[in-house]
Amino acid sequence: MPELPEMENYKNLLNQKINGKIISNVTVTREKTINTNVELFRQSVINKRVTKVSRRAKHLIFELDSGMNLLLHLMLGGWMYYGDEHDQPDRTKQVTLSFGTNQLFFIGLRLGYLHLLNEQQLQEEFKELGPEPLDPIFTYESFLDLVQKRKGMLKTTLVNQSFIAGIGNCYSDEICFQAQLNPKNKFNDLSEQQIKALYDAMMTIFHSGIQQGGYMDSPFTKEDQLTGKYQTLVYDREGQPCPRCNGTIILEQVSSRKTFFCPKCQR
Structure with missing residues (x-):
């Protein structure tokens, strides 16, 4: 999707x-x-x-x-x-x-x-949508305020459109990988350093995804050389080596959602 x-x-x-x-x-x-x-x-x-x-x-x-x-x-x-x-x-x-x-x-x-x-x-x-992560007013401080009372798992919270708008199965996994966090970790167990890593990962992944035309490989026009050039880090890569630590990427169901991560370096 x-x-x-x-x-x-x-x-x-x-x-x-x-x-x-x-x-x-x-x-x-x-x-x-x-x-x-x-x-x-x-x-x-x-x-x-x-x-x-x-x-x-x-x-x-x-x-x-x-x-x-x-x-x-x-x-x-x-x-x-x-x-x-x-x-x-x-x-x-x-x-x-x-x-x-x-x-x-x-x-x-x-x-x-x-x-x-x-x-x-x-x-x-x-009216039920959460903030736009690319909005200039969506700073780290506003993200920190947003997560203060959150207790759910990273995966299920990130894909909740009333929490932050626009994140789905693919980029929730990519963001957690970039932040070196296990998607099953809970928000209320994160240190402030980990919350900052999560925010930075969100910005990095989104800007990289946009610059590379996203991961869907259907071109928009016959001359389109951009769309679909984003190469996922962990999403849909079950059994492949982790690009960071060479561990093995696994697939688990988290609240009925397919979730890809590296158990070796995402702790």
């Missing part, structure tokens, strides 16, 4: 391609992907200009000049491709937004969605 680095990468690429452009047509092949009837959706979107693409947690927001927004959550298996009628994946598209001769294809949205929302509805969707 795409997490913060993948969605931030998409956001940057989308702003390069469609920011300021007018949606000339809309095709919906799966009505469950949207939250209105197809005709209303089309009427609300066609001939509207995309003024900005922004991100909140694992969501993208396509801001329209009408004041309405398209809220995207890719969920498991969802991805996007920007091309034309001669350059498009041979896959079923749930929604297609046309920008003249170019098109933005939404693919694999069996669990994901593209909803039409006004500003009030949009904020209602986000």
